[in-house]
Amino acid sequence: MAGIVLVGAQWGDEGKGKITDLIAYDMDVVVRFQGGNNAGHTIVHSGKTYALHLIPSGVMYPHITPVIGNGCVIDPKVLIEEMDRLQADGLATHRLRISCNAHLIMPYHRDLDGASERRLGKLEIGTTRRGIGPAYQDKASRMGLRVQDLQDERIFRRKLEAALAEKNAILEKVYGLPGYTVESIAEEYLGYSERIEPHIADTAQLVNTALRADQWVLFEGAQGTLLDIDHGTYPFVTSSNPTAGGACTGVGVGPKSIDRVLGVAKAYITRVGSGPFPTELEDCPGGAGEHLQSVGGEFGTTTGRKRRCGWFDAVIVRYAVQVNGITDLVVTKLDVLSKLETVKVCVAYRHEGHRYNELPCHQTIFHKARPIYEELPGWQEDITGCRTFEELPKNAKAYIEFLEDLAEVPVSIIAVGPEREQTIMRRWERRP
Numbered sequence: 001m002a003g004i005v006l007v008g009a010q011w012g013d014e015g016k017g018k019i020t021d022l023i024a025y026d027m028d029v030v031v032r033f034q035g036g037n038n039a040g041h042t043i044v045h046s047g048k049t050y051a052l053h054l055i056p057s058g059v060m061y062p063h064i065t066p067v068i069g070n071g072c073v074i075d076p077k078v079l080i081e082e083m084d085r086l087q088a089d090g091l092a093t094h095r096l097r098i099s100c101n102a103h104l105i106m107p108y109h110r111d112l113d114g115a116s117e118r119r120l121g122k123l124e125i126g127t128t129r130r131g132i133g134p135a136y137q138d139k140a141s142r143m144g145l146r147v148q149d150l151q152d153e154r155i156f157r158r159k160l161e162a163a164l165a166e167k168n169a170i171l172e173k174v175y176g177l178p179g180y181t182v183e184s185i186a187e188e189y190l191g192y193s194e195r196i197e198p199h200i201a202d203t204a205q206l207v208n209t210a211l212r213a214d215q216w217v218l219f220e221g222a223q224g225t226l227l228d229i230d231h232g233t234y235p236f237v238t239s240s241n242p243t244a245g246g247a248c249t250g251v252g253v254g255p256k257s258i259d260r261v262l263g264v265a266k267a268y269i270t271r272v273g274s275g276p277f278p279t280e281l282e283d284c285p286g287g288a289g290e291h292l293q294s295v296g297g298e299f300g301t302t303t304g305r306k307r308r309c310g311w312f313d314a315v316i317v318r319y320a321v322q323v324n325g326i327t328d329l330v331v332t333k334l335d336v337l338s339k340l341e342t343v344k345v346c347v348a349y350r351h352e353g354h355r356y357n358e359l360p361c362h363q364t365i366f367h368k369a370r371p372i373y374e375e376l377p378g379w380q381e382d383i384t385g386c387r388t389f390e391e392l393p394k395n396a397k398a399y400i401e402f403l404e405d406l407a408e409v410p411v412s413i414i415a416v417g418p419e420r421e422q423t424i425m426r427r428w429e430r431r432p
């Protein structure tokens with residue numbers, strides 16, 4: 001095994017950070033392949049909590065090369081702040097490598113993200129307003145500035161001038177916002193280049209060389225399957241491909257380099273931002289939704305927004321297994337379900353008298369779909385001390401086995417608490 005992809009099987013925030021951190025010790029390279037600082041990985045490491053937004057969690061280990069791949073979009077100011085914070089905490093960042101082909105998030109991207117959301121009003125996507133969508137928009141329209149442009153002042157200014165001719169018109173005429181001068185942005189961004197330059201690399205080459213040398217590479221996904229621009233609940237999605245295929249394009253490796261795909265899913269489900277959510281539990285004092293929200297501490301790492309909570313949706317996870325080629329499921333936050341009298345799992349949807357066992361392709365149906373639940377008995381025991389599957393209460397084991405049957409893949413890792421050791425490694429062989 002050399003290439004392992006880790007993806008979110010739901011709408012993001014599945015607890016991928018903890019799992020990456022857990023298996024990272026076996027890795028030589030950890031590479032992010034999409035997204036930007038819209039992501040938020042919370043990692044509890046040696047009793048300290050770290051919130052990483054852009055830098056791969058491999059940075060926590062001195063033997064790992066953390067890499068930001070070409071499929072990512074980078075806000076250089078945020079990147080430098082994150083490096084500074086890690087250094088202040090005593091973590092070295094000199095090994096970090098950044099793709100020369102990754103795109104830059106520019107100040108006008110952030111402005112346009114916010115302005116476009118305000119204009120959408122009630123129809124807003126609920127983006128993180130970090131400029132992610134507009135940066136990918138410019139990448140697709142071939143108007144983006146890339147990390148390598150920071151290394152050539154003349155090119156940087158020329159591309160920026162071309163971009164501003166359009167961006168200023170939109171900012172001023174469409175949104176009534178002030179525009180930018182080439183000088184103001186060039187001064188700021190070229191100022192960052194000195195700091196970033198030592199980290200810029202041909203990361204596709206780096207990762208392929210590592211794979212050829214039989215090193216272990218973890219491709220770390222951000223967000224989740226249903227936020228994928230192609231396979232998610234469009235338009236309420238992010239602007240990149242967080243699904244496993246994105247690991248190939250976002251790093252520059254072939255599909256045969258991927259040996260195992262871990263799909264991370266919470267034992268229930270959450271969503272931030274707008275969009276359909278069949279198993280959502282509306283806020284109800286003392287109800288199951290409130291239990292999941294408060295016991296699970298469901299607030300966004302990046303925006304601090306309260307997450308919408310609902311029961312586990314097996315239709316979604318089965319879909320994620322298919323779209324990503326998931327070989328193993330990782331179920332996180334199982335401990336959050338403790339103390340509930342019963343737990344529900346959505347096994348299919350109903351709409352206008354039809355039963356849907358698979359995710360309906362038509363979004364109107366998905367918006368209106370009602371969940372069909374199976375109700376299982378809960379467990380009252382505290383499971384945070386369990387370290388093997390056998391130690392779990394009977395009903396918790398039955399719950400996991402039920403999810404396995406529905407998803408048709410094994411649940412190989414189970415998280416029963418936020419700490420690294422609060423994990424049940426059922427099928428994960430340490431590197432020999």
Ligand code: IMP
Pocket residue numbers: 011012013038039040125126127128129130131132133222223227236237238239272273274
């Ligand atoms: P954007 O990625 O900021 O453009 O936001 C698009 C959608 O993706 C919104 O619904 C966001 O709430 C959601 N989103 C983006 N990043 C994350 C994440 O890391 N976790 C969960 N939702 C996310």
